[in-house]
Amino acid sequence: MSSPYEESPINPLPPVVVGLALLIFGLEVAFTLGERGIISGGAGWRLDAVQRFAFSGDLFDWMLANGIYRPDMLVRFVSYPLVHVTFTHTLFVLVFLLALGKMAGEIFSWWAVLLIFFGSAAMGALAYGLLLNDPVPLVGGYPAVYGLIGSFTFLMWVDLAARGANKYRAFSLIAFLLGIQLLWGILFGGSREWVADLAGFATGFGVSFLLVPGGWKRVLAVVRRR
8 A cells, every 4th residue: 555645746737738738838938039029030920820820700701602611721710729819818728728627637538638629619719700790800719728617517517416416506617707708898898709718618518428438427436536
């Protein structure tokens, strides 16, 4: 029997979450250093990345109208969550990614985490393009991390339901976040990105039913060991 003193007090992050975080953070560091002139010729890197990789509702409408779906257009469905408009924007996304990705990565396989992240981003962009006629491009990882919030909500929902508790308490986090977005929009104005965020959440919650390894019993066992 191993001694409890031999166990590490640090619970490491799943490698797939670390990889995603490093990719997003590395891009942000390059953009920031370029804007400050530390990297020669990098002043316009962020703007160029937004123009090339952000999801555009106008471009999406053009694709539907003309029936042309080039790879460089379709890649925007999954590339936009890697590019952010400010350092603060990136920081908040990374906080959500590390916190919620950790729980998802401890239960779901690495490929399932990637599917939740990028699948939620793609469905968020699809909802943004279909439901809105907004010329503002969709950029940043919020719809993708809202997908991870959806998977977290799924895990809590299953656990609460199995214990006979009020399973709707699992939705308190998403209700709180959407409430903050609504309040922020009323006070300061804002974009309609919440449509993509909500679609990302619904995607993460929904696909978790299909991706959970070993069925619900295994989910409960893992969650209760935490």
